[in-house]
Amino acid sequence: MQILIINGPNLNFLGRREPHIYGSDTLESIQQRLLDEWTPAGVNLDFFQSNHEGALVDRIQEAWGKADGIVINPGAYTHTSVALRDVFASVEIPTIEVHISNIHKRESFRHTSYCAPVVLGQIVGLGINGYSLAVRALIEYLQNQKQERG
Amino acid sequence: MQILIINGPNLNFLGRREPHIYGSDTLESIQQRLLDEWTPAGVNLDFFQSNHEGALVDRIQEAWGKADGIVINPGAYTHTSVALRDVFASVEIPTIEVHISNIHKRESFRHTSYCAPVVLGQIVGLGINGYSLAVRALIEYLQNQKQERG
Amino acid sequence: MQILIINGPNLNFLGRREPHIYGSDTLESIQQRLLDEWTPAGVNLDFFQSNHEGALVDRIQEAWGKADGIVINPGAYTHTSVALRDVFASVEIPTIEVHISNIHKRESFRHTSYCAPVVLGQIVGLGINGYSLAVRALIEYLQNQKQERG
Amino acid sequence: MQILIINGPNLNFLGRREPHIYGSDTLESIQQRLLDEWTPAGVNLDFFQSNHEGALVDRIQEAWGKADGIVINPGAYTHTSVALRDVFASVEIPTIEVHISNIHKRESFRHTSYCAPVVLGQIVGLGINGYSLAVRALIEYLQNQKQERG
Amino acid sequence: MQILIINGPNLNFLGRREPHIYGSDTLESIQQRLLDEWTPAGVNLDFFQSNHEGALVDRIQEAWGKADGIVINPGAYTHTSVALRDVFASVEIPTIEVHISNIHKRESFRHTSYCAPVVLGQIVGLGINGYSLAVRALIEYLQNQKQERG
Amino acid sequence: MQILIINGPNLNFLGRREPHIYGSDTLESIQQRLLDEWTPAGVNLDFFQSNHEGALVDRIQEAWGKADGIVINPGAYTHTSVALRDVFASVEIPTIEVHISNIHKRESFRHTSYCAPVVLGQIVGLGINGYSLAVRALIEYLQNQKQERG
Amino acid sequence: MQILIINGPNLNFLGRREPHIYGSDTLESIQQRLLDEWTPAGVNLDFFQSNHEGALVDRIQEAWGKADGIVINPGAYTHTSVALRDVFASVEIPTIEVHISNIHKRESFRHTSYCAPVVLGQIVGLGINGYSLAVRALIEYLQNQKQERG
Amino acid sequence: MQILIINGPNLNFLGRREPHIYGSDTLESIQQRLLDEWTPAGVNLDFFQSNHEGALVDRIQEAWGKADGIVINPGAYTHTSVALRDVFASVEIPTIEVHISNIHKRESFRHTSYCAPVVLGQIVGLGINGYSLAVRALIEYLQNQKQERG
Amino acid sequence: MQILIINGPNLNFLGRREPHIYGSDTLESIQQRLLDEWTPAGVNLDFFQSNHEGALVDRIQEAWGKADGIVINPGAYTHTSVALRDVFASVEIPTIEVHISNIHKRESFRHTSYCAPVVLGQIVGLGINGYSLAVRALIEYLQNQKQERG
Amino acid sequence: MQILIINGPNLNFLGRREPHIYGSDTLESIQQRLLDEWTPAGVNLDFFQSNHEGALVDRIQEAWGKADGIVINPGAYTHTSVALRDVFASVEIPTIEVHISNIHKRESFRHTSYCAPVVLGQIVGLGINGYSLAVRALIEYLQNQKQERG
Amino acid sequence: MQILIINGPNLNFLGRREPHIYGSDTLESIQQRLLDEWTPAGVNLDFFQSNHEGALVDRIQEAWGKADGIVINPGAYTHTSVALRDVFASVEIPTIEVHISNIHKRESFRHTSYCAPVVLGQIVGLGINGYSLAVRALIEYLQNQKQERG
Amino acid sequence: MQILIINGPNLNFLGRREPHIYGSDTLESIQQRLLDEWTPAGVNLDFFQSNHEGALVDRIQEAWGKADGIVINPGAYTHTSVALRDVFASVEIPTIEVHISNIHKRESFRHTSYCAPVVLGQIVGLGINGYSLAVRALIEYLQNQKQERG
Secondary structure: OEEEEEEOOOHHHOOOOOHHHHOOOOHHHHHHHHHHHHOOOOOEEEEEEOOOHHHHHHHHHHHOOOOOEEEEEOOOHHHHOHHHHHHHHHHOOOEEEEEOOOHHHOOHHHHOOOOHHHOOEEEEOOOOHHHHHHHHHHHHHHHHHHHHHO | OEEEEEEOOOHHHOOOOOHHHHOOOOHHHHHHHHHHHHOOOOOEEEEEEOOOHHHHHHHHHHOOOOOOEEEEEOOOHHHHOHHHHHHHHHHOOOEEEEEOOOHHHOOHHHHOOOOHHHOOEEEEOOOOHHHHHHHHHHHHHHHHHHHHHO | OEEEEEEOOOHHHOOOOOHHHHOOOOHHHHHHHHHHHHOOOOOEEEEEEOOOHHHHHHHHHHOOOOOOEEEEEOOOHHHHOHHHHHHHHHHOOOEEEEEOOOHHHOOHHHHOOOOHHHOOEEEEOOOOHHHHHHHHHHHHHHHHHHHHHO | OEEEEEEOOOHHHOOOOOHHHHOOOOHHHHHHHHHHHHOOOOOEEEEEEOOOHHHHHHHHHHOOOOOOEEEEEOOOHHHHOHHHHHHHHHHOOOEEEEEOOOHHHOOHHHHOOOOHHHOOEEEEOOOOHHHHHHHHHHHHHHHHHHHHHO | OEEEEEEOOOHHHOOOOOHHHHOOOOHHHHHHHHHHHHOOOOOEEEEEEOOOHHHHHHHHHHOOOOOOEEEEEOOOHHHHOHHHHHHHHHHOOOEEEEEOOOHHHOOHHHHOOOOHHHOOEEEEOOOOHHHHHHHHHHHHHHHHHHHHHO | OEEEEEEOOOHHHOOOOOHHHHOOOOHHHHHHHHHHHHOOOOOEEEEEEOOOHHHHHHHHHHOOOOOOEEEEEOOOHHHHOHHHHHHHHHHOOOEEEEEOOOHHHOOHHHHOOOOHHHOOEEEEOOOOHHHHHHHHHHHHHHHHHHHHHO | OEEEEEEOOOHHHOOOOOHHHHOOOOHHHHHHHHHHHHOOOOOEEEEEEOOOHHHHHHHHHHHOOOOOEEEEEOOOHHHHOHHHHHHHHHHOOOEEEEEOOOHHHOOHHHHOOOOHHHOOEEEEOOOOHHHHHHHHHHHHHHHHHHHHHO | OEEEEEEOOOHHHOOOOOHHHHOOOOHHHHHHHHHHHHOOOOOEEEEEEOOOHHHHHHHHHHOOOOOOEEEEEOHHHHOOOHHHHHHHHHHOOOEEEEEOOOHHHOOHHHHOOOOHHHOOEEEEOOOOHHHHHHHHHHHHHHHHHHHHHO | OEEEEEEOOOHHHOOOOOHHHHOOOOHHHHHHHHHHHHOOOOOEEEEEEOOOHHHHHHHHHHOOOOOOEEEEEOOOHHHHOHHHHHHHHHHOOOEEEEEOOOHHHOOHHHHOOOOHHHOOEEEEOOOOHHHHHHHHHHHHHHHHHHHHHO | OEEEEEEOOOHHHOOOOOHHHHOOOOHHHHHHHHHHHHOOOOOEEEEEEOOOHHHHHHHHHHOOOOOOEEEEEOOOHHHHOHHHHHHHHHHOOOEEEEEOOOHHHOOHHHHOOOOHHHOOEEEEOOOOHHHHHHHHHHHHHHHHHHHHHO | OEEEEEEOOOHHHOOOOOHHHHOOOOHHHHHHHHHHHHOOOOOEEEEEEOOOHHHHHHHHHHOOOOOOEEEEEOOOHHHHOHHHHHHHHHHOOOEEEEEOOOHHHOOHHHOOOOOHHHOOEEEEOOOOHHHHHHHHHHHHHHHHHHHHHO | OEEEEEEOOOHHHOOOOOHHHHOOOOHHHHHHHHHHHHOOOOOEEEEEEOOOHHHHHHHHHHHOOOOOEEEEEOOOHHHHOHHHHHHHHHHOOOEEEEEOOOHHHOOHHHHOOOOHHHOOEEEEOOOOHHHHHHHHHHHHHHHHHHHHHO
């Protein structure tokens, strides 16, 4: 099982940026923890981070036909990128959107997501644990799908 | 560890109601599955469902000082109940809001939640698995809190 | 043929309440008039009134599999209750929404109905005669349905 | 008793137009059915259909002092014509607005009616039976008025 | 000097229609009074009334190259007709918009006028005297224009 | 003189709930203080609290013909309940709405009240003293009314 | 007959200010022209201009019981002053609002007037001639009122 | 192949009207140019222009079962006519909407079209060449349809 | 104890102005009644009224370091004056806003107050008694503050 | 003649992506078809596609002084990119915006285009034929311009 | 060179008012510092502060033909005064608007300025240094203008 | 002292692009002038321009711990980029936003800035001099900060 973990703009600054909102873990430590948790379970994780909207779109297109699922924290592009919404509608890879902080507690422009209506679901406000829960949810979803088809 | 699982209006009709949106599991089978999964792990689950906004508020007040965490699917009251928002702000029990369907794919009035800004986080669109993920997230959150305190 | 007539909050005060808007008939006299008109025609009428949103939802759930049709005047809940909307979407019993006064002549928040888009239709502003017209419309609708299927 | 039945733009295409919304009856067959039902009851029905907003206004002005009541399905002009609203406010003939389909299930611009606040009431979503119910409601309203005066 | 006086929908009902808003003068008596006042002053007045938006547009197009000025009370089309706005922008005849009642005291949809921004000016709420004031204003405007050019 | 003091949802949690907003008095101590202040003055006070919108409506209907005045803190239902608004319009008992905290300093959805336009007046942000001021205001209002009639 | 002509902020700069919008007449020359026109007709004109909202309110209060009519160009306060609206509602002197330029051709915030709904009427876009037309309209209105009463 | 070219209100004034927006060609010269271009290609063109909304609806209904395609410039009715939208939904003739000027450069009310969502497509801002491009697009569309079916 | 009672624009017209809204007491009689009630209790009252926004701001600045509390009825400036809001935020004198009429029953622009979020609280709709209640509330508030500090 | 054909994000996925909306042609086949059609006519076509907003801006800047015209399908950036709008305003190369699908039939955020008001025109909903029509329109436009200049 | 420095309402309270927002400098010390800085450079500075909107308008009118430039901090009138906007449009003296605090970090009604669109520019959030920067910018602007004119 | 000067999309076209809005200086000449002015004063200036949102974010992240201050003209991304806002909130380097033209005179979408609420301040409409004023303001701000700490 191949799962792609994507992080959008400024998430490479995790641990440095606004620790009262995002906590003190760095992106690297989060990724390591996910590897430690899921590699033994036979899940292949791929990581990608970029501050470029276009690079995120490129990377998701590349995943087409390769990844079984995507976990994405689109960061600021959650609220402004129709291009990301379109690429999810296009590749049709089961995807879960994750937000570390509770976006509904923050500025009103963070309450809406262009991606949410075209992905499977959303995990919001559960800290960095949200990534792990999303991987778990994807695996269970994919196993269910397999059973139903199979 | 004591966790209260609350379901709002019409969720007692799960399995009968709009199966193309909510699937065919009944509330009873969901609750049984949660018991099977979490009782062995030493987690006590309590269940409550009501179609009455006031009864939901009453039940959450009763949980004050007793439950360690709450998982709630407020159903229709998500979008209309300030009373529910206030009771969460009042009891200050760590709470996760769950929606079986992806509310962002549905009518626009379902895109906003009065509760979301005062609870820990939200799990949206991951089917009935959302309840189980929420219990897991609560446990990990509560263990973290304990460690931090000490 | 089994038809349930439901009245929402404050409609038990009909005849006492704002007579320049609602006229001087009481709910009891309206119900008696409906019985006088429809019992001879072999139609069983059941009545329910409550000021509780949850009680209205409970009663409609109970009607599931029993009532052939519902006539409802949701009163104030017309404009605020997503829970009522959801129960109608859930039970799928042919339902007609009735308003005694012409809600389009009143405050702007009374111009929208959460229920209207999920029920069969609406009768507005025709006074207490609206209930009788709704019963008639339901009967003709149900007979049509039967013919088409039959 | 003299009742005028008016149909607005495109309703002369009933039976041909979007049958999944409006059914397969033609305007002619609807009018014939109304004649069959109400002529024996001593009700004179007059019919008028036009695609021209101005012609509808002209016809309603002509009815002034002649018709006892009007049943109108203003079609598209429901949502755009202040001129129709004004003519109803002007002639003060008891009028009921009918919509064959449930306009609250359709595009949001169809949810508002310029006429509704100045007519007696509205019958929505009850199919072509709506016309017959409206005639019945008008007759009962006019008889009530007579009794009250008389 | 050739001035065209145009009245829109329902203004042929003046004197009959909502006298508490519009007073009891008929359109005929208003027109006669204008003739009595302005014919001796050497002003030719032409009158036109229609309930048809298209007929109003047609009539204004015909005035092109013939009328020196237009006084129009567009009635209900004030608030809904872009076609009227366009014909005024097109013919470029100095035009004054008149409203008998004070539209700013009435429903909010009557507070805006599609025509107002493309005509010379507006006279609102001064009763039927508004027509006479508008004719006077037009004459003075045209004389000024002549002087400036001449 | 008979005055009914009603408290809406979560106000039974006063003293426990968000003390930085509502202070540390409990509902019981507030009620005792009101009794101490007004019983000697010959004013009968009745108390009611519920988290149920319907129960609040029921209780106000019961007061019809019995209570001379009502003081209500509708809590969260202030902002969401048309049913409460309707019952006040219905029973026509002089009523004053009280809010302990200054609702205009809080979330924007707390700035509007469905009840305010149908009650006598509002006392906002004056702490628990607001209840006492409201009782005093009611008494003075009722005495004025009596004098005017008498 | 006593008529007060009031001009609001910046109208003392007429002739200097934005001549492409307001023309080159000064306030003094406009006032002189009004005197020349109306003094022979036995009309007493009083003039007042201020840049102070409060001074305009003071002056209108002073006119109470003295002036038979008011012509006001409230300038910028048209769009921002509730105090002016209230003083007109308070003194109940027949008043006509004048705007030299066509405010509907300008910024959208100039399209609404707090005063318009509480005065007799509005004359917009007819240049400085608007003042003269307003005086004439007032005189005719006052004579009509007198006849009706008398 | 039978194609109907319809022009809405004021387009009969092309060449005279606002030449800085619409250019100096008249409707007649445009129609002649289309005939010159498409008659040799075996395409029958029919032309219709009216300032009457109802007449445009009538003409489109007449085309039902006769025309293979429609090119329409609805002029001002683009932004105000639901009746036109409905007739296109009704007759289901492939239709292309043309605007000579770039409506997105003009007043904001011209940026929306009631027709656009129910026709094939839109050509905006390409001058009178838009008509010719629309005819070409229709022909290619109809040939494609034929091939796919055939 | 020094309390300043401020009244905004047009409140000097109380008793003359719109008596159906504000009653027949004059500002002078209200002030006398307050003196009669509070002077014996050892409370010094100072009065100020102005129609000038700037004068109200000046007067409140002067009160800085002198008045213990302010009661203000800002009249029309309630809804339009940020300058008043700023001066309250600046002087930090405990202040209560009073409205004689129930502003929530009136035009929608009267439903919002720039001052309300920066003052202690609001008393609305309780007639001229509102001033007296506000003085009482201020005194009790100041005594409480003293006790807490003291 | 040098024409640049630009495609925005996800259009490299044409043929794979949502075929019910965009059809089954790939971007490569579309480009080949355009070459086949326009190279014989002596038109040089250049192609560019990118998922990067910045890369699209860069490419259009490079075209400055080189390309005679641009055909662009900005994809998702249509609705979110002010940077694209600005580059078109900057380079002033005649440009036509193309959308394969009818954006007015889709989500409301797709109904507005930042680019549309600064380009020549728009072709919407005519499938991949839209590109060819746009090239044709550009050529005719450029030839007209040339003739006019002379 | 003559420059007028104007401060609006409550800025005379600088140093006393909300020091966490505005710092602890008083208006007098700010003005002294500006004199110290710019008098040696041969720049004449004039100062004016008022809490009265009208007085600010008066003072700016007086500056007409005298001042070479204006620096204004309109305080609360930034957001509510069309009269100030109009006087700037009228006198056409180069003007720079200064705000000490970053208004974009504060309440949303402070994010818009009626003056900004008619003055040269705005300096926001740079503390009291903003005044000095504005004087410098004005001088450089005026010198540039002089050079260009020649 | 190390200051980074960043320019967003299309600002590399300065001097070529819309000279009536932005003047005729090129970005290179602006940067040279800043070097000439500030290098002698011991200020190190670094320059960066990109049309790519992601590249701007990357560059600001690189400045973290290196630059003492940032001057940014985000161009079009001012109005659309949450990613830029987030990077400023993240790196916490004192930053001033500069706009050459007065954005408040232009399209309404240019009136809001995602960055403004998270940076120090804004300089708007003062031409290319804005960059120099911003550098000066930053230096003075940094020296102040040093003194306060020091």
